[in-house]
Amino acid sequence: MSNKKDASKTKLFTASNIKCYCCGKMVPDEGFPVEIEGKKQLFCTKGCYNFSIEYKKFREGGKI
Amino acid sequence: MNAKKKNEIDIFTLEIIRSGLISLSREMGLAMSRTAYSVIFSEGYDFSCAIFDAKAEMVAQAEFNPVHLGAMAFAVEWCLKEIGIENLEPGDVVLHNDPFRGGTHITDFTIIMPVFDDKGNLVAIPANRAHLLDIGGKSPGGFGGDSTEVYQEGVTIPPVFIQKRGKPVTDIWKIILSNVRVPKPIYGDFQAMIGSLEIGKRRVHEYIEKYGVDTFQMYMEEIKNYSEKRIRSEIAKLPQGTYEAEDFLDDDGIKAQPIKLKVAVSVMGDTFVADFTGSDPQVEGPINATYGVAASQTYNAVFNLTDPYIPSNHGCFRAIKIIAPGGTIVNADHPAATFGGNVETSSRIVDVIMAAMSKVVPEKVAAGCYGTCHNCTGGGTDPRKNNDPFCWYLFREGGWGGRATKDGNDSLMDYVGNDMNQPIEVLENSYPWLLAKYELVNDCMGPGKFRGGMGTNYTIEFLNDDTRLNIITDKCNQAPFGLFGGLPAIPREECGHYNDIRVKMDKDSEFKHITEVFGAVSASKAASMRMPKGSTVELMTYGGGGYGNPLERDPKKVQWDVKNEKVSLKNAKIYYGVLLEPKTLEIDVAGTEKLRKEMLEGGKSIVK
Numbered sequence A: 001m002s003n004k005k006d007a008s009k010t011k012l013f014t015a016s017n018i019k020c021y022c023c024g025k026m027v028p029d030e031g032f033p034v035e036i037e038g039k040k041q042l043f044c045t046k047g048c049y050n051f052s053i054e055y056k057k058f059r060e061g062g063k064i
Numbered sequence B: 001m002n003a004k005k006k007n008e009i010d011i012f013t014l015e016i017i018r019s020g021l022i023s024l025s026r027e028m029g030l031a032m033s034r035t036a037y038s039v040i041f042s043e044g045y046d047f048s049c050a051i052f053d054a055k056a057e058m059v060a061q062a063e064f065n066p067v068h069l070g071a072m073a074f075a076v077e078w079c080l081k082e083i084g085i086e087n088l089e090p091g092d093v094v095l096h097n098d099p100f101r102g103g104t105h106i107t108d109f110t111i112i113m114p115v116f117d118d119k120g121n122l123v124a125i126p127a128n129r130a131h132l133l134d135i136g137g138k139s140p141g142g143f144g145g146d147s148t149e150v151y152q153e154g155v156t157i158p159p160v161f162i163q164k165r166g167k168p169v170t171d172i173w174k175i176i177l178s179n180v181r182v183p184k185p186i187y188g189d190f191q192a193m194i195g196s197l198e199i200g201k202r203r204v205h206e207y208i209e210k211y212g213v214d215t216f217q218m219y220m221e222e223i224k225n226y227s228e229k230r231i232r233s234e235i236a237k238l239p240q241g242t243y244e245a246e247d248f249l250d251d252d253g254i255k256a257q258p259i260k261l262k263v264a265v266s267v268m269g270d271t272f273v274a275d276f277t278g279s280d281p282q283v284e285g286p287i288n289a290t291y292g293v294a295a296s297q298t299y300n301a302v303f304n305l306t307d308p309y310i311p312s313n314h315g316c317f318r319a320i321k322i323i324a325p326g327g328t329i330v331n332a333d334h335p336a337a338t339f340g341g342n343v344e345t346s347s348r349i350v351d352v353i354m355a356a357m358s359k360v361v362p363e364k365v366a367a368g369c370y371g372t373c374h375n376c377t378g379g380g381t382d383p384r385k386n387n388d389p390f391c392w393y394l395f396r397e398g399g400w401g402g403r404a405t406k407d408g409n410d411s412l413m414d415y416v417g418n419d420m421n422q423p424i425e426v427l428e429n430s431y432p433w434l435l436a437k438y439e440l441v442n443d444c445m446g447p448g449k450f451r452g453g454m455g456t457n458y459t460i461e462f463l464n465d466d467t468r469l470n471i472i473t474d475k476c477n478q479a480p481f482g483l484f485g486g487l488p489a490i491p492r493e494e495c496g497h498y499n500d501i502r503v504k505m506d507k508d509s510e511f512k513h514i515t516e517v518f519g520a521v522s523a524s525k526a527a528s529m530r531m532p533k534g535s536t537v538e539l540m541t542y543g544g545g546g547y548g549n550p551l552e553r554d555p556k557k558v559q560w561d562v563k564n565e566k567v568s569l570k571n572a573k574i575y576y577g578v579l580l581e582p583k584t585l586e587i588d589v590a591g592t593e594k595l596r597k598e599m600l601e602g603g604k605s606i607v608k
């Protein structure tokens, strides 16, 4: 076993590509995880998750 | 005597504090421009200032750079999350330039200064964002048109303290100043930025003293609520539904193929949603936008569609939702190259939202703008100044699109930047240049009942031997669009001009395209082109698109354009159906009526 420190576990490397499942915004903290179709998806906030449901309904109403 | 109870909002006080904080943002900007070292600060105003509250929400901004202002909101929030509010102390200054943390592109630095009350509670955060002349990377002055990752574009500085408890953090200063080509002006510009925050801090303390912390904070909250109410009521007036549009960028500088932006705009009750699903994946070249850019340009578009007197702040942002899928051209993943995302793709984001909304609010949109910040940067050494190194950043203005009641503006900075013209005298004094030509470009404006504005031609001769030149622009292949019978801008080559960047390598040779001289793949994006003494670059921008049928344009307006050499006799006839007597330029009324009738009946938009 290596004694070397795992760089990804330090807080020094902070560039992140973890993005919200709905809006695409970076999720800098733990975010709001939801299971969708058996897969865990991360939303930036609970508000964004609620919005995603409303928005889906609105779009299903038909576009102009 | 104040008859109001505690916690009760007094509308007069609200208005005084609201206007005062906007005025403070302006004052911070003036301080920056007057103490700056570089021309892009002092003359170009490529910076923005704003006041945030303790929740890192924007309370006030002034009329600076729209792409900075919208994205700064994310940068300040993410700075605080990363640094930790508990680690902030009076006299601290935090700096960062990461495009992927609410940044715009890597030369744009955001700095913030937390302001505390006498009990040590965070009250407000004056902040500014500014474009520094250089941050290292492969191309002097940035904007390497062939960069393929952010590491080539410069040094990323994550949120760090550059000042702690009022004292400079010299280790950070040394790292930054040893990685830039022009450390002296950059040091001076950073000091100007910090100085402007000091003014912000001083004024916030004056508000605390005058109103008390609790009252001041209560009003900051109410300022945001007021803006939210107003913008929501404007959005709710727009026709409910979803409207789609597509637009394209010429290429990414690496592959000669267009890149698609797609938007579905939904007016959903009193919320405005811009959904960019379906836009092309991120590209190899440097025109990837980050989330901050997608958001700021969506805000920009909404502010153009609503009452311009609504104070822009976090309250407005609450009513606007951006869906920008990760890994696409509007929200690239690290470590994509992003220099042009902030200045080119950003412009297309506004255009595509406007194009979608033109279907329902034709009176509120304009035809296509010249659609680029036409970025030209570079550097070298100046023989007039002991061979001191220099870097520059020039952004060029062009024609805006025709509107429902007016022609498009001539020669104005693209709506994403809102920066100022840098005067020739100052540029020639600052850099070893001779400005050989600066003129309006005639005839290429999109014909319409209200025609597009005019682009410009700007030609620089280099007087030193070691200039390296970088270009990121767009709209060399695709003309700004027309609306409601208005025509797109006329390709510049049809009017005796040129559609792309041209260079002349010595005084006696001919102008040639950069694709011919430097083998650039793209006509609009290239990097580190060696320009010897006596060489010249020609920067030409498009006119705007036309609005409404050009055959409905008042013949007197066409005559005026011809008299002022904006439109040629030939184009007056073929696009507007207006016949003028060649010598006197009097209108041939009968001939014009007949020609217009023929064109209308024949369904011809152009007669040749």
Ligand SMILES: [Zn+2]
Binding pocket: A020, A021, A022, A023, A024, A025, A043, A044, A045, A048, A049
């Ligand atoms: Zn989200």
